[in-house]
Amino acid sequence: MKLVVIGAGQGGSNIADEFVRLAKWIWKERRIRILSGGRKDPLTDPVFSMNLGGVDLYGLQNIRDDEDHCILLGSEDNLRGRGAGMDNAVGAEQALKGKDKIRTAVNSFGHVYTADAILVIATTAGGTGSGSVGVIVDLLKDEWPDKPVYAMLVLPFAGDYDNPRRVINTASCLKRVIDNSKADAVILVDNKKFVRRSENMNKNFEGINERVVNAFMDLLCAGEEENRKFISNVLDASDVNGALISTGSGASIAVIGMSQAELPKRGIFSGRKKTREGGGQHFSLAKEQTELALGVVREALDNLSADCESSGDQGKFYDAEHVLGLFSGPINEATEEIVGAMETFLSTKVPGASRWMGTYPGRTSNTVSVTVIISGIGKGAATDLINWFYEEGKKSQEELQKSNEERDNLRSQISSSASDLPNLDLEEGG
Ligand SMILES: Nc1nc2c(ncn2[C@@H]2O[C@H](COP(=O)(O)OP(=O)(O)OP(=O)(O)O)[C@@H](O)[C@H]2O)c(=O)[nH]1
Ligand SMILES: [Mg+2]
Known part of the structure; x- marks a missing residue:
């Protein structure tokens, strides 16, 4: 993008x-x-x-x-x-x-x-x-x-x-x-x-x-990747724009978060080396891999550029029109299973939102990362904060106006006490 x-x-x-x-x-x-x-x-x-x-x-x-x-x-x-x-x-x-x-x-x-x-x-x-x-x-x-x-x-x-x-x-x-x-x-x-x-x-x-x-790094790279071996379940620019723009009227309110984690040295993400006969990797590796990925998804939510959650019986959740999740890692590490687990997790956190999920396997470093966008935000911490600024802004505006008027009044009172003093260089009556 x-x-x-x-x-x-x-x-x-x-x-x-x-x-x-x-x-x-x-x-x-x-x-x-x-x-x-x-x-x-x-x-x-x-x-x-x-x-x-x-x-x-x-x-x-x-x-x-x-x-x-x-x-x-x-x-x-x-x-x-x-x-x-x-x-x-x-x-x-x-x-x-x-x-x-x-x-x-x-x-x-x-x-x-x-x-x-x-x-x-x-x-x-x-x-x-x-x-x-x-x-x-x-x-x-x-x-x-x-x-x-x-x-x-x-x-x-x-x-x-x-x-x-x-x-x-x-x-x-x-x-x-x-x-x-x-x-x-x-x-x-x-x-x-x-x-x-x-x-x-x-x-x-x-x-x-x-x-x-x-936080924008992998998101912007994902759709621009021209190396064919890195092209998979890619989110391109139209997905990102789709996930950001509200279908309702007015500008949609959005936040972005990213988190990354080092791959463990013993390489739980190096599934290829430990594949079983018939191609699949050992179930314990896949489980560990998914757990690590979900930990990164959770942290990406904690890292959102502004808080926008609500609290419910089940803990934190987000009221929003769209959620986008991008899992990035070295090639061969971003599996369908991980994207599936990420999607399930995000769908419970942002219930009812339209979901945009993908992988970007073009990371060259030994890290995995998750990028999350939540957009079309409704009730929750972000809109509460906006409302707080509106209310406080109105109050502050009134108070500023009031104190300016009071100062002006005081100045004119003081000036009138000086009315009988000599005018120095001013014209008579000036
Ligand atoms: N995250 C972040 N915040 C900043 C940065 N620079 C300033 N701020 C914050 O933004 C607020 C406004 O500062 P500026 O961005 O310098 O304001 P401005 O748009 O240049 O406007 P002027 O008042 O005309 O200087 C301040 O309260 C700072 O705390 C920055 O580089 N990054
Ligand atoms: Mg400035």
């Missing part, structure tokens, strides 16, 4: 930058292209960063640093280098003004005709990404109505939950993108889920960004 990726604001651009790093790694290791364009086009062509703060653009390591890829907006309004100052209305306004610049860059370098989807990434709590992501999604969907356009929204750390500005930004961004944009799906990433308190902020960002982007 091939993507065009646009990062908006600093956090969004950092994650887009990570996609280029992953694309380079996959090309080197597997000779597979996960970004749009042909085999001869530069891998860095279809990844862009949009920002109002020049300083943010300097931190990028993989996105091309020319003006067609690092799109700096707001220069006419003197915002250059200053960002949106945490005001996402400024982010939205500048993206609207810069529409043509963004469209032209993606048109010229995005190789969109070869892309299976477009991904726009932003954090929700700041000004630039939070405000511009909805505008960018809509302009790209208008330009390429046949391509799925996905938004990836990164929710703030728990430490930001009592910061009214960040809560309002998050709430208004979620409202704009989930309820009022042309996005086909919104992939949620929750920073607070993955924070490591012992690490500094930059290390946390790097860790989360790498984790989120790596």
Whole structure:
């Protein structure tokens, strides 16, 4: 599956930058292209960063640093280098003004005709990404109505939950993108889920960004594999798009999780060596293999990019329209039996969802991995959290307005006490 990726604001651009790093790694290791364009086009062509703060653009390591890829907006309004100052209305306004610049860059370098989807990434709590992501999604969907356009929204750390500005930004961004944009799906990433308190902020960002982007690795490779010996029960781009897009109205809310495990040294997955007469492997090996695989599936659910479960009598379950499971491992390890066990497990965890299951046997390392997407999410932790942001955002907005009014009143009272003092250089009556 091939993507065009646009990062908006600093956090969004950092994650887009990570996609280029992953694309380079996959090309080197597997000779597979996960970004749009042909085999001869530069891998860095279809990844862009949009920002109002020049300083943010300097931190990028993989996105091309020319003006067609690092799109700096707001220069006419003197915002250059200053960002949106945490005001996402400024982010939205500048993206609207810069529409043509963004469209032209993606048109010229995005190789969109070869892309299976477009991904726009932003954090929700700041000004630039939070405000511009909805505008960018809509302009790209208008330009390429046949391509799925996905938004990836990164929710703030728990430490930001009592910061009214960040809560309002998050709430208004979620409202704009989930309820009022042309996005086909919104992939949620929750920073607070993955924070490591012992690490500094930059290390946390790097860790989360790498984790989120790596979750896409096998998924993007699976349908692009051209090596015939690796093609099996493959999930291709149309399966992934089918699993992400809701059949109902509006953008579907989705999460992604991946987990991997080292194969044990004695090689329970090396079934070939221990095959019985007649071709089958010893039942104990198959059992152990399936158990290990199911452990990885469980962990992939624990690693979902945002929590979205409900609790019932039988424990955790997920209310969603689709579930996708991809089992990846070295060739000969991804058996029908494992896919069957994974499907049964996921069908109990996401009851009633349409299921998309497959294997990707192209992993060259000695690891197996499972990728899970849950999409079209209904009731549960994710929608509760969105609702919490809406409610808190409304309250914070009212409180901010109230305290601004109170401050204004106080200022005019104080000013009127000064009315009889000399005016210095002001005109009489000024
Ligand atoms: N996961 C992750 N989160 C980040 C990253 N950078 C920033 N954040 C979080 O996202 C929130 C918004 O920050 P930025 O992404 O820098 O905001 P922006 O879109 O550049 O908007 P401005 O306010 O104009 O700077 C902050 O609360 C950070 O905690 C990143 O690289 N990865
Ligand atoms: Mg910024």
